[in-house]
Amino acid sequence: MPWLYLGHPSLALPPCQRGQTGLTPQPWGGFPSPGLQSSGQGPLSRFIRHTCLSWTYDSRAAALGGTMTFRGDGNKRDEHLLKKRNVPQEESLEDSDIDSDFKGQNVTLEAILQNAVSDNGLIQLSAVQAARKLLSSDRNPPIDDLIKSGILPILVKCCLALTNIASGTSQQTQAVDAVPLFLRLLQSPHQNVCEQAVWALGNIIGDGPQCRDYVISLGVVKPLLSFINPSIPITFLRNVTWVIVNLCRNKDPPPPMETVQEILPALCVLIYHTDINILVDTVWALSYLTDGGNEQIQMVIDSGLSLPRPLLSHQEVKVQTAALRAVGNIVTGTDEQTQVVLNCDVLSHFPNLLTHPKEKINKEAVWFLSNITAGNQQQVQAVIDAGLLPMIIHQLAKGDFGTQKEAAWAISNLTISGRKDQVEYLVQQNVVPPFCSLLSVKDSQVVQVVLDGLKNVLIMAGDEASTIAEIIEECGGLEKIENLQQHENEDIYKLAFEIIDQYFSGDDIDEDPSLIPEATQGGTFNFDPATNLQAKEFKF
Structure with a gap:
């Protein structure tokens, strides 16, 4: 079945924009949640665990041509725009100045256009403000006449200048106190003006959760989503999708729930787009939403969203990475939410992900x-x-x-959650030697995770604990545990002491018949505990 369906069967599948048909949703249902079992000092819970990865996605805007720039790419801005930015503040004209200059004058469009193409920045500013006053008049604003005059490209450049300022530092972004004006420009009948306004708003939204929520409070979501239609140019749609990513990112605080509800139907459509940039941004938007806690995870599931399963095996690494993070965030939720993903047979993709040539894919998969x-x-x-x-x-x-660190978590978690036979199978796969090798790393958290796992295995082994102890000793783990009794971390040295005291006392070793030297025919002794150990068949 080609599509990973995350929604309730009663919800309709979103339409495909690229003619893909025959998509059948896979229903899901509720599952019991027995909860995690814990033995001793176990690893952190699933919800806390998922925050350990620090690898993140850097949002970017797709290039729209001309002199547009990306966030954080200020050094490449057009020199002409830099000069426009450097107009001295004390010389700038206020509306009152314009009123005095034009009061009583019959300002013609020709005069406005002539001033707009002036080399003097102050004169240009006066022309733009005069044009704004004409367009703001209540009585038949001369929109068509202004367009025919040829001033529109100049007005777009002015919007572009603000866009570039908004792509700078936080202080520079806040200086562009023009969000209401940009929102008004989203209603322009001219697509290039709308595109510039979207770009500017995306830069402001991307400055952080405060700016994001401010722009949301002024009503950006509805007009932004209205641009998602079959007639929108691909470059414009890439920009709209990038802004949606910025609306979804940041979880301290997360975006308002009402905003998430508005955005999810759009993502249900964009997830089917064939453009790689749009697809990657859409899946990253989902990953940000599912990184906001169980409530937002459930909202994504309940939205009826269908995540294409083939994305986990997509030929583009950036698509694979985004899809893997999105489903990975979902399984940080409850057991029921995790089961929704497992019911879609995602595990069948993981042999390839675990053997992928890119290490970051291996890490995300583990x-x-x-x-x-x-x-x-x-x-x-x-x-x-x-x-x-x-x-x-x-x-x-x-x-x-x-x-390796993620693998240590996976193994240690299994020793807590798994049944006795599952832990037995784990040991039979020769997990102990590579597990013990991590006891000498400098990362204290990893060391504690490994000690927790080893102790859980020893507890689970019961009467066979001595066999596990022999394996630990044979691979050099015992020496490492002994050294950890001097560790500066109190939890680590206590764990190490408990393991040594309970499972490696001298009496236990003396009583182990496998360690007693065997007499040879010549009267000498043959001491080979490794041989005797390998001859044993391990079973709890």
């Missing part, structure tokens, strides 16, 4: 799975049944440190 193994026992079993546990252990042993 992070996703670490939140599955933090779920209920049925969800843990789904990971095992998909054949993913040996691949996680491979990343634990061979991946880069960021991926």
Whole structure:
């Protein structure tokens, strides 16, 4: 089944813009939530865990041509615009000045146009303000005459100048106190004017949650979404989608719930677009919304949104990454929300993701799975049944440190959530040696996660704990645990002491028959505990 359906079956599937038909939603239902089991000092909960990744997406605007610039790309701005910005503030004209200059004069369009093309910035400003006054008149504003006069490109350039200022620092953005005017320009009958206004508003919204909420409070969402229609040029739609991303980002605080409700239907349409830039931005918008807590995750699920499953195996890495983060955020929620994703057979994509040549994809994939193994026992079993546990252990042993860290979480979570037979299977996959190798890293959190996992395995093993202890000792883990009794972190040295005291006492070793030297025919002793250990078949 090609599409990952996240919505309720009673909700209609959004229309496809590119002629894709035959899409059948996959229904989902409620599932019991037995909650996490805990043995000793276990890893953090799923909701807290998902914040550990620091890799983020940098939003950008698609290039629209001309002298437009991206946020943060101020050094590349047009020199002419820089000169316009440098007009001394004390020489700027206020409306009262314009009134005095033009009062009693029959200002013609020809005069306004002549002033608009002047090399003097003050004269240009007076012309633009005069044009604004004409357009603001209640009695038949000369809109058509102004367009025919040729002043429109100059007015667009003025809007562009403010757009570039709005793409600067926070102080520069706040200096552009023109949000109501930009919102008014969204109603312009001329698309290039609307496009410039959207660009400027996107830069202001992207400055942070305060600016975002201010622009939202003035009513930006409805006119912005109205541009999403079949006739919109692709470059304009890319810009609109980028602004939607900025509306969704930042979770301290998150966007208003009413705004999320307004945006979700648009995302349900944009998710089917074939343009890579629009597709990536749409999925990142979803990832930001699902990063805002369980309530927003549920809103996305209830919206009827369909996330194309093939995006997880898309040939473009940036599409894969965005899709992986979006579904990854959903599984940070409740067990029921996690099950919605698992019901869509997403785990079938993970063999390729775990062997992807890009390490950041490996890391995201293992992070996703670490939140599955933090779920209920049925969800843990789904990971095992998909054949993913040996691949996680491979990343634990061979991946880069960021991926190893996520793999340590995945393993340790399983020792808390899993049944006895599931933990037994984990040990049978030879997880202990690579797990113990992380006990010597400098990251205290990783060390504690590994100690937690080892202690949970030893507890779960019961009467077979001595066998686990032998494996730990044989791979060098015991020496590392002994050294950790001197660790500066109190939780770590206490855990290390408890493990040594409970499972590595001298009496236990003396009583282990596998460690007793065997007498040879010549009367000498053969001491080879490793050979005796390998001959044992491990089973709890």
